[in-house]
Amino acid sequence: MQATATVLVYSDNATTREQVRLATGRRPAADVPRVEILECATQPAVLEALDAGGIDVCVLDGETAPAGGMGVCRQIKDEIFRCPPVLLLIGRPQDAWLATWSRADAAVTHPVDPVAFAESLASLLRERLLTRA
Numbered sequence: 001m002q003a004t005a006t007v008l009v010y011s012d013n014a015t016t017r018e019q020v021r022l023a024t025g026r027r028p029a030a031d032v033p034r035v036e037i038l039e040c041a042t043q044p045a046v047l048e049a050l051d052a053g054g055i056d057v058c059v060l061d062g063e064t065a066p067a068g069g070m071g072v073c074r075q076i077k078d079e080i081f082r083c084p085p086v087l088l089l090i091g092r093p094q095d096a097w098l099a100t101w102s103r104a105d106a107a108v109t110h111p112v113d114p115v116a117f118a119e120s121l122a123s124l125l126r127e128r129l130l131t132r133a
Contacts, residue, residue: 002132005033005125006054008084010040010069011061016089016110017041020059023114029122032129043067050080057124058086062095063110073102085124087117 009020017039027034038055040046049055058076060069073086088104089112090096099107105127106120 002033002129004036005056005129006036006038007121007125008038008040008046008049008055008058010043010046010058010064010072011089012041012064013061014041016061016063016112019112020089020117023112023117024121025118028118028125032122032125035121035125043072046072046076047079050076050083055084056128057121058084059089059121060086060104061089061110062098063089063091070098070102070104073099073104077103085128087120087124 007024009017011017021037024035038049040049060073062069069088073088076083085105088099088102088107089110090099090107091110093109096107105124108116108120
């Protein structure tokens with residue numbers, strides 16, 4: 001198993017980024033590597049980090065402004081070669097269709113439910129690590 005996994009967290013809200021950090025913990029499940037969090041508060045920072053490489057999963061806040069996580073997700077799925085899987089934070093369950101439109105790999109509602117979030121993140125990490133093997 002790889003030593004660490006890097007998770008990019010995009011939100012303009014520091015509280016949301018903290019909720020994601022707390023829900024992730026050191027590792028979201030026993031069978032995935034420890035997680036390092038890379039926080040981004042702007043769309044240009046997300047694009048720069050993805051261009052640099054080494055990101056295993058992206059967590060994007062759909063409520064971020066001015067560039068929302070759904071639009072950023074669709075953009076990176078179009079523009080980033082071998083784009084990492086994306087976990088989208090959506091404002092309400094009825095927004096799941098927008099997560100599908102954005103091509104997110106998974107979605108959880110905001111505020112962050114630690115158990116649902118950790119399960120979704122761990123699942124995406126497992127998939128990503130299998131494709132790298």
